[in-house]
Amino acid sequence: MKIRYVILLLLAIGLGSTSYWLFGLPTLADREIPQSADARARGEYLVTAGGCLSCHRGQRSEDDQSLSGGLALTTEFGTFYAPNITPDVETGIGQWTARDFLLALKHGRSPDGSFYYPAFPYRSYSGLSDRDVLAMAAYLMSLEPISNQVPEADTPFWLSRWAVAGWNRLADWSQPEAEDFDDEQIARGAYLARNLGHCGECHTPRNALGIPDLTREFAGATLGEEVIEPIDAEALAEWTFESFDLFLLLGMKPDADFVGGDMNEVIEYNTSKLTDADRDALAAFFTRHRTAD
Ligand code: HEC
Numbered sequence: 202m203k204i205r206y207v208i209l210l211l212l213a214i215g216l217g218s219t220s221y222w223l224f225g226l227p228t229l230a231d232r233e234i235p236q237s238a239d240a241r242a243r244g245e246y247l248v249t250a251g252g253c254l255s256c257h258r259g260q261r262s263e264d265d266q267s268l269s270g271g272l273a274l275t276t277e278f279g280t281f282y283a284p285n286i287t288p289d290v291e292t293g294i295g296q297w298t299a300r301d302f303l304l305a306l307k308h309g310r311s312p313d314g315s316f317y318y319p320a321f322p323y324r325s326y327s328g329l330s331d332r333d334v335l336a337m338a339a340y341l342m343s344l345e346p347i348s349n350q351v352p353e354a355d356t357p358f359w360l361s362r363w364a365v366a367g368w369n370r371l372a373d374w375s376q377p378e379a380e381d382f383d384d385e386q387i388a389r390g391a392y393l394a395r396n397l398g399h400c401g402e403c404h405t406p407r408n409a410l411g412i413p414d415l416t417r418e419f420a421g422a423t424l425g426e427e428v429i430e431p432i433d434a435e436a437l438a439e440w441t442f443e444s445f446d447l448f449l450l451l452g453m454k455p456d457a458d459f460v461g462g463d464m465n466e467v468i469e470y471n472t473s474k475l476t477d478a479d480r481d482a483l484a485a486f487f488t489r490h491r492t493a494d
């Protein structure tokens with residue numbers, strides 16, 4: 202074989218494996234969406250604790266509490282629209298399978314293999330258990346289907362869905378190893394803070410590419426015009442377990458001020474509806490674990 206062909210062959214293999222590495226779909230075990238009432242009830246709770254309503258709530262009226270989507274999320278990387286996640290066949294997720302839910306929530310991939318933009322906090326949700334994702338799927342599939350076609354994302358020309366493939370790999374590199382916890386309550390709190398409740402999506406600073414800097418987890422950030430306070434150990438030095446717990450329920454800080462901005466919605470749609478045990482777990486994670494390091 203002539204050397205030229207060998208080089209071409211090597212290049213082709215190189216390109217093939219790079220594109221597989223970038224664009225290949227993860228292999229997932231065969232799963233099914235559970236059908237039990239118990240799974241649906243768990244899923245409803247998880248959708249609340251996951252703050253899905255903050256972004257996916259319908260826009261048909263002020264107090265639309267459906268998940269029919271349409272809210273525009275304006276960021277420095279473009280405008281993104283939270284899709285309709287009711288089971289409408291035409292405009293929602295009526296045809297979705299267990300695999301589609303796992304791919305979307307845990308890997309940021311759509312049923313056709315394309316990439317979601319990280320305005321959808323799938324990197325936080327990637328740490329969810331399959332069982333929790335499928336319970337959420339069971340609940341979402343039981344909702345009343347609502348027809349609502351949401352606009353396609355509006356991004357600058359250089360930011361295509363395929364560019365997100367490279368972004369995901371860069372973000373993987375800066376991902377620290379998962380932490381092990383001895384204390385069960387704090388482990389639950391970490392799951393709620395880092396994964397389901399995705400507190401870091403707003404509270405962790407990002408680099409110029411929008412990748413969260415996890416070496417400065419919860420150190421505060423800016424989101425457009427909005428300043429997002431730090432909630433790391435240093436910032437929470439004055440907070441007690443009890444005051445953090447009360448904050449998650451009412452949005453009231455230790456100095457008796459009420460929180461504002463987007464945090465209002467986090468309290469209203471998410472943390473105020475947690476079970477006492479889950480609220481306590483979050484408070485333990487933020488005030489006991491993080492001040493102990
Ligand atoms: C911070 C806002 C935000 C939150 C919170 C959020 N999402 Fe989304 N979600 C989005 C956006 C934006 C997209 C579309 C991204 C795109 O266009 O690539 C999306 C896409 C999706 C999709 C894909 C839908 C489709 O038609 O392709 C599903 C399913 C989904 N989200 C479910 C959820 C669930 C379940 C939760 C709660 C656990 C949740 N989302 C929380 C913003 C959010």
Ligand code: HEC
Nearest residue numbers: 398399400402403427428429430432460461462463464467
């Ligand atoms: C959608 C973005 C967003 C998410 C998600 C979010 N926060 Fe916030 N948070 C904010 C903003 C914005 C503020 C500042 C609000 C203000 O100006 O009063 C804030 C303020 C706070 C404060 C008050 C800090 C202080 O010193 O005043 C705490 C505590 C807090 N958040 C905890 C959390 C926890 C815990 C979670 C996860 C369950 C979370 N946040 C998720 C946006 C967010």
